Amino acid sequence: MSLNNGQYNQIMRVYEARQRKSRLELDSRRQRIYEAIPRLVAYDAAINEAAADLARAALRGVECGRVARQRLDDLREERDLLITTGGFTKADLELKYICPSCRDTGYVDGKKCRCFKQQEIALLYRESGLEKQLEKENFDTMTDRYYDPAFAVNRESGLMLPEYMARVAGVCRQYTEDFGEKGGNLLFTGPAGVGKTFFTHCIAKALIEQSVSVVYVTASQLMDTMTGARMSDGSDPETEIRAQLIDDCELLIIDDLGTELNNSMTNAELFRCLDSRLKKGQATVISTNLSVNELRDTYADRIASRILSEYRIIRFYGPDIRIRKNYG
Numbered sequence: 164m165s166l167n168n169g170q171y172n173q174i175m176r177v178y179e180a181r182q183r184k185s186r187l188e189l190d191s192r193r194q195r196i197y198e199a200i201p202r203l204v205a206y207d208a209a210i211n212e213a214a215a216d217l218a219r220a221a222l223r224g225v226e227c228g229r230v231a232r233q234r235l236d237d238l239r240e241e242r243d244l245l246i247t248t249g250g251f252t253k254a255d256l257e258l259k260y261i262c263p264s265c266r267d268t269g270y271v272d273g274k275k276c277r278c279f280k281q282q283e284i285a286l287l288y289r290e291s292g293l294e295k296q297l298e299k300e301n302f303d304t305m306t307d308r309y310y311d312p313a314f315a316v317n318r319e320s321g322l323m324l325p326e327y328m329a330r331v332a333g334v335c336r337q338y339t340e341d342f343g344e345k346g347g348n349l350l351f352t353g354p355a356g357v358g359k360t361f362f363t364h365c366i367a368k369a370l371i372e373q374s375v376s377v378v379y380v381t382a383s384q385l386m387d388t389m390t391g392a393r394m395s396d397g398s399d400p401e402t403e404i405r406a407q408l409i410d411d412c413e414l415l416i417i418d419d420l421g422t423e424l425n426n427s428m429t430n431a432e433l434f435r436c437l438d439s440r441l442k443k444g445q446a447t448v449i450s451t452n453l454s455v456n457e458l459r460d461t462y463a464d465r466i467a468s469r470i471l472s473e474y475r476i477i478r479f480y481g482p483d484i485r486i487r488k489n490y491g
Contacts, residue, residue, distance in 0.1 A: 170283075170286060173286065174269070174279065174282045174283065174286060175269065177282060178267055178268060178269045181260075181261055181267040182267050182268075185258045185259060185260065185267065186258070188259065189256070189257070189258050189259070192255050192256065193256060196246070196249070196251055196255060196256065199249055199250070199251075200245060200246065200249040200251075202245060203242065203245060203246065203249075206238065206241065206242040206245060207242070209238055210235065210238050210239060210242060213231065213234050213235040213238050214235060216231045216234070216235075217231040217232055217234075217235050219231075261278075262276060262277075262278040262374075264276055264277065264278070265278060265279070269282070277374070277376065278374060280376045280408070280411060280412070281371070281374055281375075281376045283404070283408060284371075284376055284377060284378055284408060284412065285371070287404075287405070287408070288379075293379060296364060297364055297367060297368040297371070298368075300360075300361050300364035300365065300368075301364060301365050301368040301369070302332070302335075302336060302365045302368070302369060305332060305361075305365065307325045307328060307329065309484045309487045309488055310324045310325045310328050310481060310484070311324055311481055311482055311487070312324065312325055314480065314481050314482065316480050324480060324481045327480065328358065328481075331358075331362065331477060331479070332362075332365075334477060335349075335362050335365055335366055336369075338366065339366055339369040339370055339373070342370055342373070342375060342414070342446070343373070343375075346413075346414075346444065346445075346446040347446055347475065348441075348446055348447045348448065348449075348473055348474040348475065349366075349447075349448045349449070349474060349475050349477060350448075350449050350450075350451070350470060350471075350474040350475065350476045350477065351363065351448070351449065351450040351451070351477050351479060352450075352451050352452075352453065352454060352455060352458075352476060352477070352478055352479065353452070353478055353479030353480060354452060354479075354483075355452050355483065356482075356483030356484050356485045356486070357479040357480060357481050357482075357483070357484060358479055358481075358484060359418075359450040359451075359479050360418055360419075360450060362450075363379070363416050363418055363448055363450050364379075366414075366416065366448060367379050367414075367416055370413075370414055375413050375414055376408075376411070376412040376413045376414070377412060377413070377414045377415075377416065378405075378408050378409050378412040378414070378415050378416070379416045379418070380409070380415070380416070380417060380418070381417070381418045381419050381422070381423075382417055382418065382419050382420045382421065382422055382423040383419070383422060383423045383424070385409065385417055385423070385432075385433075385436070386423045386424060386429045386432060386433070387402075388402055388405045388406050388409060389406055389409070389432040389433075389435075389436060390428055390429065390432055391406075392405075392406030392407075393432065409436065410436075410439070412445070413445060413446065414445075414446045414447070414448065415436075415440060415445070415446070415447045415448075416447075416448045416449075416450075417447065417448070417449045417450070418450050419450065419451065419452070420449050420450065420451040420453070421451045421452060421453040421457070421458075421461060422452075425461065425462075430462065430463055430466065433462075433466055434463070434465055434466050434469070437466065437469050437470065438465075438469060441469060441473055447474075449470065449474065455471065455476065458470065458471065459471075
């Protein structure tokens with residue numbers, strides 16, 4: 164399984180651009196430091212010569228190699244002191260990487276780096292048009308103007324919808340802030356049009372910006388992908404790519420669970436997906452128009468029990484926001 168040539172080359176051009184930028188920035192810093200510390204030029208030349216002497220001395224015997232090594236270490240120590248007293252650090256004369264793990268190559272020990280996988284996901288988002296959606300729906304664009312202030316979530320306590328949704332927003336923000344340490348699973352349940360998908364977009368955007376690998380699919384897309392990959396004969400590499408990303412991603416967001424075709428095959432794939440992610444400690448966020456009781460009635464016990472026992476349930480309430488936006 165692999166990206167097609169065009170997609171792969173597009174991602175690799177990103178890494179090539181990062182490497183060029185890093186080298187240009189290093190050349191610029193080095194020039195400034197050499198101008199500020201002219202003696203450093205001679206030290207760098209002496210260190211290069213000493214390194215070559217060490218390689219030659221190693222062929223002449225242990226004692227020669229020891230002397231050459233000491234000479235090289237002394238020069239490097241003197242150079243480091245010169246840099247420090249000049250107001251700089253050793254790191255100023257080293258390449259700076261956006262991803263230190265792969266050093267902006269995309270690979271670690273011959274395997275795709277985490278950042279490469281995120282590039283794959285970002286590419287698929289761009290091609291699907293979801294990237295534009297995330298630019299419009301995120302924590303920064305959040306507003307409470309469409310939540311009915313007269314709608315009581317809990318009449319006994321006097322909890323009204325705007326205040327309740329502010330609490331939900333706080334939970335979702337905290338989820339993204341703690342994701343690196345805690346991860347975890349969320350279930351958004353409630354009627355259509357009350358903000359569930361908006362909040363999944365908020366979470367996706369926030370975590371993608373943290374370089375977390377996030378895959379966002381509707382339940383129908385998930386089933387099409389997983390069943391398609393299961394039956395693939397190798398003729399549909401894009402479906403196989405998407406299925407692998409779903410298996411590997413750090414966060415899977417499944418929107419509109421309950422709208423997919425529901426049969427024994429899709430149920431088996433849904434269970435395999437959810438169960439596998441739980442066992443591997445990978446996070447999942449699910450949104451559904453189904454109530455908790457409807458989830459139990461719609462899915463086999465093993466699916467419903469996985470979701471209801473392993474996910475934090477967040478209920479959404481209120482009238483359809485889309486109607487308030489259009490007429491409100």
